[in-house]
Amino acid sequence: MRTLLSLIRSWCATALIGLAIAAPLHAQTVQPTVAAASDLKFAVEEVAARFEKETGHKLRLVFGSSGNFKTQILQNAPFHLFMSADEGFVYELADAGKTVDRGRAYALGRIGIIVPAGSALKADGEFKDLAAAIKDGRLQKFAIANPEHAPYGARAKEALQHAGLWDAVQPKLVLGENISQTAQFATSGSTQGGIIALSLALSPSVAKLGTFQLIPEAWHQPLKQRMVLVKGAPPAARAFYEYISTPAAQEIMVRYGFAMPKE
Incomplete structure (x- = not known):
């Protein structure tokens, strides 16, 4: 009986170690979900395609109204990067403690x-x-x-x-x-x-x-568009956040009529 109990305990310990090792690996391979304002549909699809080709990272793009996305993030929706058409929504999320910082302006x-x-x-x-x-x-x-x-x-x-x-x-x-x-x-x-x-x-x-x-x-008031990383965003989401500010990505955004912010 003791031998059987020892085998069971040994198996359980091995399984727990395996889970502990697998957990961080899984966190690194989570596919980033980008919640983007609908005005970005064509521009961000093109930017994302270029990013995926250059880096090998795969993104999940979801388009909708910025106000709805803000509400969903406040309710802990599984988004990693929020690209808002109104900077005010980003500031509200930052004030609520949902984001890593107050984000970055990316377009007008x-x-x-x-x-x-x-x-x-x-x-x-x-x-x-x-x-x-x-x-x-x-x-x-x-x-x-x-x-x-x-x-x-x-x-x-x-x-x-x-x-x-x-x-x-x-x-x-x-x-x-x-x-x-x-x-x-x-x-x-x-x-x-x-x-x-x-x-x-x-x-x-x-x-x-x-x-x-x-x-x-x-x-009308200017359409100051701002993006921000949600807390817990995986490395690939952070990489795409930085990529949006590169000359290659900005060239695509300008082609779709966006002005680049001075910030």
């Missing part, structure tokens, strides 16, 4: 109006035709991202308020969950147009669907 975004082919609305960045279309009945539906949790939607609201059109356009609004969904609504023909990110309008798949014009920067 722009918004503009897009109208699908065949629309009765004109792509006028100063909304003159939009105002006329509201009055003469041409405008039935107009898409923006939900300003409650999508930074690009909040800036669209500010621009419409600047033009004095917010109250009049509200009954016509179709709200996208994020700016990527908004681009789909604005170009599908189910609306007369909408306000979307320049970065999406420059992508080949969206550019062919309509006509786009920038809205003046002075009409």
Whole structure:
């Protein structure tokens, strides 16, 4: 009996040692999950593909509204790197103790109006035709991202308020969950147009669907985009965080209409 108990104890000890050795190895091989604002879809997909090719690391990219991601990270969602379209959300997470620091600015975004082919609305960045279309009945539906949790939607609201059109356009609004969904609504023909990110309008798949014009920067608060590592992020997530600031990655971001921050 003692011999059997000794064998069992020996086996258990060996198993525990094996688990102890395997645990750090597993931590190093965790696939990093990047929670990125939807305006980044095409740009970050291209940056990530280049990063994976150069380093061999594999990334999991998840796109959505920055406000929703902030809430999910506060609730301990398994994200490792957060690329927000609004720096305020990063600061909130840092103040809540969820991040390694207060992050780094990585881009400045722009918004503009897009109208699908065949629309009765004109792509006028100063909304003159939009105002006329509201009055003469041409405008039935107009898409923006939900300003409650999508930074690009909040800036669209500010621009419409600047033009004095917010109250009049509200009954016509179709709200996208994020700016990527908004681009789909604005170009599908189910609306007369909408306000979307320049970065999406420059992508080949969206550019062919309509006509786009920038809205003046002075009409809304700047879209200061900031990224941050969540506590416990694996080494590959940290590597991608640094890679985003390299000239190779920035060249891709600029090609999609982002300005690089001075910070």
